[in-house]
Amino acid sequence: MNKAIITVVGKDTVGIIAKTSAYLAKNGINILDISQTVVQDYFNMMMIIDCSKTRRHFENIAADLAKIGLEMGLEVRCQKSEIFEKMHRV
Amino acid sequence: MINISEVIETNRMILEENLDVRTITMGVSLLDCADASVKKTCDNIYGKLTRLAKDLVKTGNDIGREFGVPVVNKRVSITPAAIVGSACCKKPADFVKIAKTLDRAAKTLGINFIGGYSAIVSKGMTPADELLIRSIPEAMAATERVCSSVNVGSTKTGIDMDAVRLMGEIVKETAKKTKNSIGCAKLVVLCNAPDDNPFMAGAFHGVSESDAVVNVGVSGPGVVNHVLKNTCRGESFETLCETIKRTAFKITRVGQLVAQEASRRLGVPFGIIDLSLAPTPAVGDSVADILKEIGLEQPGAPGTTAALALLNDQVKKGGVMASSYVGGLSGAFIPVSEDQGMIDAVNAGALTIEKLEAMTCVCSVGLDMIAVPGATSAATISGIIADEAAIGMVNQKTTAVRIIPVAGKKVGDTIEFGGLLGHAPVMPVSNFSCDRLIARKGRIPAPIHSFKN
Numbered sequence: 001m002n003k004a005i006i007t008v009v010g011k012d013t014v015g016i017i018a019k020t021s022a023y024l025a026k027n028g029i030n031i032l033d034i035s036q037t038v039v040q041d042y043f044n045m046m047m048i049i050d051c052s053k054t055r056r057h058f059e060n061i062a063a064d065l066a067k068i069g070l071e072m073g074l075e076v077r078c079q080k081s082e083i084f085e086k087m088h089r090v
Numbered sequence: 091m092i093n094i095s096e097v098i099e100t101n102r103m104i105l106e107e108n109l110d111v112r113t114i115t116m117g118v119s120l121l122d123c124a125d126a127s128v129k130k131t132c133d134n135i136y137g138k139l140t141r142l143a144k145d146l147v148k149t150g151n152d153i154g155r156e157f158g159v160p161v162v163n164k165r166v167s168i169t170p171a172a173i174v175g176s177a178c179c180k181k182p183a184d185f186v187k188i189a190k191t192l193d194r195a196a197k198t199l200g201i202n203f204i205g206g207y208s209a210i211v212s213k214g215m216t217p218a219d220e221l222l223i224r225s226i227p228e229a230m231a232a233t234e235r236v237c238s239s240v241n242v243g244s245t246k247t248g249i250d251m252d253a254v255r256l257m258g259e260i261v262k263e264t265a266k267k268t269k270n271s272i273g274c275a276k277l278v279v280l281c282n283a284p285d286d287n288p289f290m291a292g293a294f295h296g297v298s299e300s301d302a303v304v305n306v307g308v309s310g311p312g313v314v315n316h317v318l319k320n321t322c323r324g325e326s327f328e329t330l331c332e333t334i335k336r337t338a339f340k341i342t343r344v345g346q347l348v349a350q351e352a353s354r355r356l357g358v359p360f361g362i363i364d365l366s367l368a369p370t371p372a373v374g375d376s377v378a379d380i381l382k383e384i385g386l387e388q389p390g391a392p393g394t395t396a397a398l399a400l401l402n403d404q405v406k407k408g409g410v411m412a413s414s415y416v417g418g419l420s421g422a423f424i425p426v427s428e429d430q431g432m433i434d435a436v437n438a439g440a441l442t443i444e445k446l447e448a449m450t451c452v453c454s455v456g457l458d459m460i461a462v463p464g465a466t467s468a469a470t471i472s473g474i475i476a477d478e479a480a481i482g483m484v485n486q487k488t489t490a491v492r493i494i495p496v497a498g499k500k501v502g503d504t505i506e507f508g509g510l511l512g513h514a515p516v517m518p519v520s521n522f523s524c525d526r527l528i529a530r531k532g533r534i535p536a537p538i539h540s541f542k543n
Contacts, residue, residue, distance in 0.1 A: 007097055035094045046094040059155055077101065079158035081092065086343040088096040090411075 002052040003032070003081040006065060010074035012043040019068055020047065020076070027061065028054045048081065104159050108312035108375040109341065111348045112368050113163040114150045115205075115288035116143050116358060117295035117303040120169040128178045132191040135174070139166060139195040139204075142302050142358070147200040149355045153348055161348060163510075166199065167293035167305075168192070168206035176218035182225035189229035189236050196235040203276075205293030207238040210283070213247040213533065223256055227263040230273030237276045237291035241283040243479040245486045248536040249281065254479065255528050258472030265464065265495045274494040275427075275459065275511050279475050281482035281489045286362050287418040292455075292490055303361035304353045305418060308345030309368040312375045313337055314405075318383040330384065331404045338365065338408030346413045364418030365409035366454055367401075369429035371512035377401075377422050378431025389424075389432060389449075390441030398422060399452035419488055421454025427507060427514035428459055436515045443474075443517055451481050456489040461505050461514035464497045471495060473524035476534075484537050
């Protein structure tokens with residue numbers, strides 16, 4: 001498994017999950033988990049994805065998602081999951 | 091599985107609190123580059139560096155993008171140049187040729203600094219060591235990215251006072267020869283210098299190291315400060331210390347991940363993680379701010395040494411468990427010009443060189459990035475170097491002096507270095523003379539290691 005984590009931060013709006021998941025589906029990326037919360041009036045969404053079946057390069061996926069986010073006025077980041085696992089799990 | 095609050099916490103550290111990996115430094119042995127001809131030695135050096143480190147910058151940037159954490163600097167450290175050039179360099183100008191070669195290699199590789207234009211003279215200088223030291227002012231003037239260091243003492247050998255005397259003159263000359271005296275910002279005099287330090291200007295690849303190695307320096311004063319501000323106001327020392335440890339652990343884990351990833355991709359063994367809290371001139375990335383958050387009005391106030399000792403120790407305790415190998419300098423850095431909080435403390439009259447010297451007894455490194463009047467004598471600079479080296483020698487720790495006697499400036503002026511090097515107020519130095527001490531020849535013997543008092 002080649003796990004990565006997508007985070008979306010910004011003002012809540014219609015179609016955030018739809019647009020993101022449409023892109024992922026088109027590129028053969030599986031969504032393992034989705035959760036969301038509101039922190040200080042900001043919408044925070046996290047998706048755990050599996051990139052092992054996609055042929056698209058990881059850097060391009062991150063850049064595409066950032067661009068999709070920008071169009072909706074949101075900050076979208078896609079990072080390999082190890083940074084979170086290493087930091088928060090002994 | 092990772093939960094959303096953990097993800098938000100990590101990204102807040104990166105985006106708002108300046109968490110970054112400060113440097114991936116590749117140590118490269120140049121022992122096999124030595125030749126009887128200066129030209130051949132230089133060619134060998136250039137060839138080996140541009141071969142081994144050719145993917146360093148790209149790898150650092152790739153890792154930064156994939157994990158979403160900035161890898162700020164990509165650098166190289168080399169075997170002390172005095173050793174590499176000892177067979178071929180017959181005059182200081184020969185060593186300058188090596189410095190220029192290193193600068194050229196650094197530019198080809200796209201790295202911002204290369205460290206190891208160094209001599210290790212803790213007990214005495216070989217003719218090559220002395221030639222290299224005498225070449226430093228010219229080398230600093232003729233290059234842009236080369237960092238130089240001289241180790242003048244150690245706990246096992248004592249202090250080579252002949253080298254200390256010489257370094258006072260060399261620091262002065264370097265200040266005069268380089269624009270804005272910036273050469274002195276790339277020149278550090280050490281005691282007990284570690285072989286695996288990834289941080290400039292004191293980085294070199296010691297002879298105890300293997301052919302090539304990847305060392306990583308993490309950072310995150312902003313993260314520690316933020317956590318203390320939000321959770322530790324008015325809390326006990328137990329809570330304070332636990333919080334610093336926990337935070338240092340998290341910061342260091344990022345460094346460990348990046349180091350292992352860099353090592354794998356470059357095909358070069360992982361050396362060590364340096365646990366130092368390294369500030370930058372950016373607002374919110376300051377060790378001074380942490381000291382204030384612990385409870386001081388300004389760094390330099392009574393209690394500063396205690397607060398710094400606490401901070402330094404907890405950072406190590408938290409970081410050690412987060413990494414498989416820890417080394418380098420590993421502690422809190424307290425440079426003046428590179429930390430806005432320190433600059434403010436100097437300008438407020440709270441922080442003096444004497445207090446900084448006391449602080450260096452309990453923290454990583456020493457008198458770092460301190461600007462003093464251009465008229466400060468070479469003997470006084472040697473005296474300051476000797477004091478720091480003595481602290482390191484007796485306390486079995488690394489100490490260093492990176493002092494800038496800014497040509498033409500006096501107390502109250504400010505000097506601008508730019509970038510990570512920041513800007514510094516020119517600080518007053520004691521006017522009382524140490525000329526007769528510095529004029530003595532020979533060395534200070536190694537200290538006794540019993541009867542600790």
